[in-house]
Amino acid sequence: MTRERFRPPDHETESFLLTTVVGSYPRPAWLPEIEDAHADGSVPEGTVEEALDDASRAAVNIFDRMGLDVVTDGEVRREGMIEYFARFIDNMEQDGGGDGTGWNTGMPTIVDEVSSSEPWLVDDYRFAASVTDCPVKVTVTGPFTLASFSQPQAYDDVGELTADLAELVAAEVARLVDAGVEWIQIDEPGLGISPHSELAHESLSRIAEEVPDDVRLGVHVCSGNYDNLAPEMFSFPVDEVDLEFASDDADDPADVLAAWDGDVDIGFGVVDPQDRDVDSIEEIRARIEEAVSLVPPEQLTITPDCGLKPVKRPIAREKLENMVEAVEAVEAAMDAGEVETA
Ligand SMILES: [Zn+2]
Numbered sequence: 001m002t003r004e005r006f007r008p009p010d011h012e013t014e015s016f017l018l019t020t021v022v023g024s025y026p027r028p029a030w031l032p033e034i035e036d037a038h039a040d041g042s043v044p045e046g047t048v049e050e051a052l053d054d055a056s057r058a059a060v061n062i063f064d065r066m067g068l069d070v071v072t073d074g075e076v077r078r079e080g081m082i083e084y085f086a087r088f089i090d091n092m093e094q095d096g097g098g099d100g101t102g103w104n105t106g107m108p109t110i111v112d113e114v115s116s117s118e119p120w121l122v123d124d125y126r127f128a129a130s131v132t133d134c135p136v137k138v139t140v141t142g143p144f145t146l147a148s149f150s151q152p153q154a155y156d157d158v159g160e161l162t163a164d165l166a167e168l169v170a171a172e173v174a175r176l177v178d179a180g181v182e183w184i185q186i187d188e189p190g191l192g193i194s195p196h197s198e199l200a201h202e203s204l205s206r207i208a209e210e211v212p213d214d215v216r217l218g219v220h221v222c223s224g225n226y227d228n229l230a231p232e233m234f235s236f237p238v239d240e241v242d243l244e245f246a247s248d249d250a251d252d253p254a255d256v257l258a259a260w261d262g263d264v265d266i267g268f269g270v271v272d273p274q275d276r277d278v279d280s281i282e283e284i285r286a287r288i289e290e291a292v293s294l295v296p297p298e299q300l301t302i303t304p305d306c307g308l309k310p311v312k313r314p315i316a317r318e319k320l321e322n323m324v325e326a327v328e329a330v331e332a333a334m335d336a337g338e339v340e341t342a
Helices: 030-040 047-066 122-130 143-148 158-179 189-193 197-208 253-257 281-294 313-335
Strands: 090-093 109-115 137-141 183-187 216-220 240-243 265-269 300-303
Touching: 030 047, 047 122, 047 313, 109 158, 122 158, 137 158, 143 158, 143 189, 143 197, 158 183, 158 197, 197 216, 240 300, 253 281, 265 281, 281 300, 281 313
Parallel strands: 137 183, 183 216, 216 240, 240 265, 265 300
Antiparallel strands: 090 109
């Protein structure tokens, strides 16, 4: 069991609902401008590195101060969840393209067998961990999603490419474990769009080989419905499966979780990242109460549905602050015996 270790020592209630983020936090508006200026050579050397550090520090501090139990760096160093990784993977070549607005901007081309010889996220993790006392979770785009959002020119099928990418992700996960990361989340939004649970199972099994018992391994699946992934996704070899339930087009959690056998823990999305209006504390509280009615609190992680990148920073921040407040209200109500739990 690797969950209870994330309970903060000063946590006020007996009941404990673990809170964290899933996905990318909005990047500061000034960051792409500095990156562009850097590409043009019109800012002094070191400026873009300093800007990326500041953006990361800001995201970590926002999460830390609002009271999330486990933080990330908001993925603010990443221009996209595919592109950032393509930088480090040999023969995964950026073609540009895309509209620059979403997580799937641009589609790299796989021009030959993939390989990688350098760390991807270890420095990003070390920086984030150096600016907070909270545990830092690291998110890694999963092999299936990397494969399915590429043009696999040099491969016969997505399965072969997924298997090769799983080797590279596993090697990076091993480096992250060595660096001291306590929680690794593999992001597989590609599965929501194209439900290849068998491929996902195989690649997650390979990754899990590198993860010792005292490190938490999760997988996040979004961008679609879960009909074609359940019950298989509940048997993935991970500690936690993170799902979206707050968005307008999300599936009914009771239907999805009817197939859950209680083996993996559940990350339950309670904040809608697409809605520009801030989810109210009451709305979020109702979603959390539904969550605890379906999943025992000791197996539950409360999160936003996905990355909050689609909304502006102040909105994203308010949404998360409301989530933390709603969680505290439900924890207090559970202590008082006022909430029915699974
Ligand atoms: Zn997502």
